[in-house]
Amino acid sequence: MNALSFLLNSTIGKKIVMGLTGLFLISFLLVHCGVNSLIFFNDGGELFNEGAEFMGTNLLIRTVEILLFAGLILHSIQGLYLVYLNRKSRNVSYHVNSGKNSTWYSKSMGLLGTLILIFLILHLKHFWVTSRFTDQITGGYTTLFDEMKVVFSELWVVILYVFSMFSMAYHLLHGFQSAFQTLGLNHKKYTPFIKKLGFWFSIILPFLFAMMPISMYLGWIE
Amino acid sequence: MSGNMNLTLKVWRQKNSSDKGRFETYKMQDISPDMSFLEMFDVLNEQLINTGEEPVVFDHDCREGICGMCSMYINGRPHGPKDAITTCQLHMRSFKDGDIIVVEPWRAAAFPVLKDLAVDRSAFDRIIAAGGFVSVNTGNAQDGNNLPISKVDADEAFASAACIGCGACVAACKNASAMLFVSAKVNQLSILPQGKPERMQRVRAMVAQMDKEGFGACTNTGACSAECPKEISLSNIAALNREFLMANLIDQEG
Ligand code: HEM
Ligand code: SF4
Ligand code: FES
Numbered sequence: 001m002n003a004l005s006f007l008l009n010s011t012i013g014k015k016i017v018m019g020l021t022g023l024f025l026i027s028f029l030l031v032h033c034g035v036n037s038l039i040f041f042n043d044g045g046e047l048f049n050e051g052a053e054f055m056g057t058n059l060l061i062r063t064v065e066i067l068l069f070a071g072l073i074l075h076s077i078q079g080l081y082l083v084y085l086n087r088k089s090r091n092v093s094y095h096v097n098s099g100k101n102s103t104w105y106s107k108s109m110g111l112l113g114t115l116i117l118i119f120l121i122l123h124l125k126h127f128w129v130t131s132r133f134t135d136q137i138t139g140g141y142t143t144l145f146d147e148m149k150v151v152f153s154e155l156w157v158v159i160l161y162v163f164s165m166f167s168m169a170y171h172l173l174h175g176f177q178s179a180f181q182t183l184g185l186n187h188k189k190y191t192p193f194i195k196k197l198g199f200w201f202s203i204i205l206p207f208l209f210a211m212m213p214i215s216m217y218l219g220w221i222e
Numbered sequence: 223m224s225g226n227m228n229l230t231l232k233v234w235r236q237k238n239s240s241d242k243g244r245f246e247t248y249k250m251q252d253i254s255p256d257m258s259f260l261e262m263f264d265v266l267n268e269q270l271i272n273t274g275e276e277p278v279v280f281d282h283d284c285r286e287g288i289c290g291m292c293s294m295y296i297n298g299r300p301h302g303p304k305d306a307i308t309t310c311q312l313h314m315r316s317f318k319d320g321d322i323i324v325v326e327p328w329r330a331a332a333f334p335v336l337k338d339l340a341v342d343r344s345a346f347d348r349i350i351a352a353g354g355f356v357s358v359n360t361g362n363a364q365d366g367n368n369l370p371i372s373k374v375d376a377d378e379a380f381a382s383a384a385c386i387g388c389g390a391c392v393a394a395c396k397n398a399s400a401m402l403f404v405s406a407k408v409n410q411l412s413i414l415p416q417g418k419p420e421r422m423q424r425v426r427a428m429v430a431q432m433d434k435e436g437f438g439a440c441t442n443t444g445a446c447s448a449e450c451p452k453e454i455s456l457s458n459i460a461a462l463n464r465e466f467l468m469a470n471l472i473d474q475e476g
Binding site: 007010012014082091096098107180191 | 234245295299324326329332394395396397398399429430432433436437439440441443444445448449457460461462463464465466470471
């Protein structure tokens with residue numbers, strides 16, 4: 001068998017794909033959070049709209065966007081496929097299982113990922129579809145910032161976004177350091193640092209994201 | 223005798239691999255806290271034999287924590303409530319009078335139940351047979367200083383070699399993944415000069431066999447290492463991932 005297909009068909013290779021796509025999605029989250037946090041300048045969305053305009057029109061970023069969707073789809077399909085395969089490997093469950101040997105969220109990556117996926121579909125519909133496939137923003141009828149205010153004026157949307165950021169936080173709390181382990185990047189000195197970095201990343205990013213709908217709903221940002 | 227306990231056991235009984243199986247409840251009277259868990263099972267089996275019932279089949283051999291045979295999932299943990307020991311090293315003083323103790327076999331598609339608490343762990347043997355060896359005769363043990371090996375490498379190889387192949391890692395893992403076992407068996411050889419020349423073909427063959435046996439993929443939950451009687455470190459799994467990646471990307475022939 002060809003070495004690459006042997007690699008990709010193995011359990012380890014399947015996980016390496018998860019780790020690589022996961023880290024790629026993390027790098028996207030960082031940029032996404034950075035641009036969106038411009039709303040916290042509370043300047044009526046001026047800086048944010050500029051940032052969003054740049055992200056929406058820059059050719060390089062539009063190309064990376066395609067890669068991003070491919071990465072997300074690959075990560076989701078492979079992730080759920082692994083959940084299915086792993087269930088087959090442990091086909092009988094224990095009558096009594098203490099579960100104290102590992103965190104609940106490390107054992108619930110499939111569920112957490114599915115919650116994120118449901119959120120993402122709604123989220124894309126809210127903003128991506130509006131800005132790309134309608135003339136609302138390109139036609140100058142509204143701005144992305146104003147669109148945010150409309151979307152986040154509904155309580156159930158705010159609650160759903162905040163809840164989804166909890167799923168994201170727990171997915172990352174395990175996923176961030178797990179990706180490094182999967183890629184074999186383990187080191188006496190650097191691994192504790194990666195774990196700390198992953199911990200704070202998983203708290204701060206979802207917190208900032210969650211604060212966006214909250215502060216818009218409560219009128220902290222005008 | 224004072225200090226002795228009365229216990230209720232719920233033990234998995236299964237006639238053979240095609241039987242559905244069920245729990246059976248047994249009352250144990252006057253159990254000494256100084257008995258090992260397996261000795262308590264000896265007492266149970268004697269009772270069963272005396273009343274004309276079939277004794278409980280369970281694996282055991284050395285009864286000193288080195289062979290890895292004594293597979294029992296006790297109250298939700300492989301080898302019971304204590305860390306870093308096998309079932310034979312578990313003593314009844316770890317339980318209280320009146321306790322209910324649930325005992326199940328290892329659960330994994332790759333470890334089918336043979337009878338009662340005994341499972342078929344020959345999948346591990348086939349993984350070792352696929353490459354967990356050095357294929358030239360390296361002769362008698364040499365004078366220690368003939369083969370210079372750094373202390374760091376020697377310690378790491380020794381720590382990996384402590385794996386006794388018990389399968390608690392597979393039993394504990396929600397994916398029934400054998401990665402901790404396989405990584406220990408790969409690393410103990412690939413770190414040392416005797417094992418280095420074949421390391422690339424070894425890791426490919428052993429991982430291929432692991433997958434063929436139907437063990438799951440690793441989600442890095444860490445349950446394996448937490449339940450391992452020999453405290454095999456998770457860094458072995460990272461090293462295995464690294465080794466496997468290199469073997470397929472860089473060295474594709476050797
Ligand atoms: C922006 C969104 C996401 C990010 C940043 C992300 C990140 C990660 C990371 C870093 C890992 C660890 C990979 C490893 O252990 O090597 C991971 C694992 C996982 N992700 Fe995601 N993920 C995201 C969305 C999703 C979605 C939408 C799903 C799908 C339903 C999903 C399902 C999974 C599963 C099942 C695993 C565990 C795989 C395993 O170890 O068995 N993730 N994710
Ligand atoms: S790694 Fe630990 S738990 Fe797994 S087989 Fe070896 S000794 Fe047993
Ligand atoms: S019987 Fe040998 S380790 Fe327990």
